[in-house]
Amino acid sequence: MAKQQPRVHVWLMLAVLLGTAVYAIAEDLTLVTYYPSPRGVYNELRARGNVQIGSITAPADPATAPRLHVVGGADTTQVLIAANATQSNTNPLLRALASNGTTELFRLHSDDTFNLFLGSNAGQSNTVTGVFTQGLFNTFVGSGAGFSNTRGEENTAAGSLALSSNTTGWRNTAVGFRALESNTTGGANTAMGRRALRANTTGGANTATGASALEFNTTGDGNTATGMRALSINTTGRFNTATGDAALASNTTGGANTATGSAALARNTTGANNIAMGFGAGDNVTVGSNNIVIGFDIDAPSAAGSNQLTIGNLIFGTGVDGTGTTLSTGGVGIGTTTPTAKLHVVQEGPAPALWVDDTAGDTTPFIVTAVGSVGIGTTAPLNTLHVHSAGGVAPRLRFTNPVTGAGGADGAWLGQGGPGGPGLLPDFVLWNLENAPLRFGTNNTPRMIITGGGFVGIGTTNPLARLQVRTGGATVAGAFQNTTPGGTALTVQGRVLVNGDMSVIDGTFTATDKRFTINHPIDPQRKLLIHGTLEGPESAVFYRGESALTNGTATLALPAYFEALTRPEGRTVMVTPKGLTPFAVSATEVQDGRFSVYGTKADGAFYWEVKAVRADVPPLDVEVDKTTSDQ
Structure with missing residues (x-):
């Protein structure tokens, strides 16, 4: 009972003093707890147009002092407001009004330990209910913030009208004027910035950072927008990522796009799966999909095209359609937007089209000049392909396949050097390491073959001799010519077999022993008949025959x-x-x-023979000195 006495006296004194204060407006009003009280004389109320709790020191200037000044005491709780049974979201714990006494500035209230609502109409509809106690862990700060929330949980809204339409959506974070304003049931959204995700209703897992980022998104989910107006008019597009002012600003339903850079993919509306990196990158793309655009203000080759690649308007790609581990079907162009191969390089101007070097600073191993010349080992190719070896390895081209194998003794090579090693020699070699033929052809027709056994066939693919030349019709099978007077056109050592005619058209036929061989006329199966030639020191002709005299004379033509x-x-x-x-x-x-014959027998028969020297050839030099080559 002793503890209640000071309280009774305080209220009695308060009633007397308040009554006195009505008539003594200029006087100070001091309310002191009954002494001795548990807290001493420091727990008092002092009023001079102001209210001060916790101190008896008057303010120096009451006109500028706070209307309510609470000086802390020894308790951990300095100000305590206890709600009554009628307190609710519409009957807050604290309201602040304007000077007119009617206009509400803000209110402070809460309906559960885990909720906090600060602002006019903030969290006004929140309802803590249900078996699992829904409507908890919400924080709404700002006029109308979280106004319509009923059972939504784990929401945070800071800003006027932020999350104001949310009813059951959960785990949303909205910071900024009208951020996530229209969200009703969408969850796990994050909106930071004025009007960020303002129109979102049921879309979830969106992140918008920046004024008007994802502003008109309604049901699209999984989008990330960072930057003012990023993805601002997206409505139902999903899984887009936009970083930069106005990135993907025109996107409405396109999905899975990635835009990094101010105005990147700014005009895309329904295109999907596009990637753009750089200021204004791909800002001409409208409805195309699967495009990759990288670089400052770089456009896609076609605004409505799909499966395109461009990097800095230097490297281009077509058929970029691979997903997972599936390879894309298109090609890559350097200097061309329409590659016709897996790699297509085009150079305009005098600079090389391709230059491959190593970090050791050795001689350039590979270069393609502006005119299409290829240099290997040289930076100044003199031909369409110029292979140069500056080291100890001979310049060679090696050819192998799965049949030959790829070992050191497999395939064939073309180049310089000796066949036995890689030494630097001036020899030019075509070398087949396999026991297989070398084939040569023109006009899509076989012309010559060198078999694995070393037989050479011209006009035949199955030569039966070291050299077999075959032809048909009037074509000459072989011709040998030495234009130097006295020069040798052909040297043959050994037997020469001729099956057919052999002619010396212009020149001489010289032999040490001239003979002919035929089958023996009587025994052709077992024997040959060999005859020699009649020789002399002149190029002579002879004619012979027989005739008869008439009246002892005859004339022959x-x-x-x-x-x-x-x-x-x-x-x-x-x-x-x-x-x-x-x-x-x-x-x-x-x-x-003509010549005439005379005889002693009037009708005598006779044989005749005429010999003469040819006039169309020079006389034979019968005895001559040997040439150097003959000695």
């Missing part, structure tokens, strides 16, 4: 060409009687291709 073929000097005519009865016979010289 030689071929019409005789006079043109033979020299007039050195012609001889021989006549021989025919038969058992001898008689005398003689002949005249050949004149005008």
